[in-house]
Amino acid sequence: ISVTGVQTCALPICVNTKVGTKSEQIDRVVINRGIIRMRRGIIETKTYNLDNKNARSKTVVIEHPFHANWKLLNKEKPIEITDNYLRFEVKAPGLKVTKFSVREMRESWERIMISNLTPDQIIVLVRKKYLTENTQKKLEQIVSLKSEISSIDRGLKAIQKERGQIFEDQKRLRENLRGLGQTTEEKGLRNRYVKRLNQQETRLEELRKREKALNQEFKAKQGELERMIVTLAQDLNPAKAGQDS
DSSP: OEEESSOEEETTEEEEEEEEEEEEEEEEEEEETTEEEEEEEEEEEEEEEEEEOSSSOEEEEEEEEOOTTSEEOOSSOOSEEOSSEEEEEEEEOTTEEEEEEEEEEEEEEEEEEGGGOOHHHHHHHHHTTOSOHHHHHHHHHHHHHHHHHHHHHHHHHHHHHHHHHHHHHHHHHHHHHHTOOSSHHHHHHHHHHHHHHHHHHHHHHHHHHHHHHHHHHHHHHHHHHHHHHHHOOEEEOGGGTTOOO
């Protein structure tokens, strides 16, 4: 008698199935090309209940769906493997319900971009022993460098904001200058406006120099960050944490 993985009841054998899924602990942590990949096994169990309503024993061939990338965990080996099925031969004693389970494991990968890592996430990864000591130190250096780059970026944005405010103020001052006459009071205002414009030009030059220096520093640190991320590598079994790849 041959049965597939669906509920059937063709006397003298009735077959029904039960499916279960279990997620295993992460057993491999790979870091490569800027990505942390964590593998865990997902165990799929399908139980075939063979209800032999006849007094005589029967031999049942179970046709279980075949998944090329899944690992069979059964001690019992199939009698045949095709493109679509694993075929198992099972003895079903008379007037009994025989249970036969097929256990398979498939891989499930979780991914974290190193560029998105936070200090808190690193703490969690260390606690779970997903990182070697060397990898932990390098990731902490990467996060610290990211913080420095963010600080530089904030400095550049502050310069842009201040420059915009100066330009607006200069526009207002020049408009005021065009409307001044030759009275003593207006001459005094003209001197004050010109002095203010000169001070602002000096400040703009300072901002240009500061911006140039920050851009150079930003570029250097960004390059260093990219190099650190790309070159960081690890292939670790968490059960053996503490050993570098």
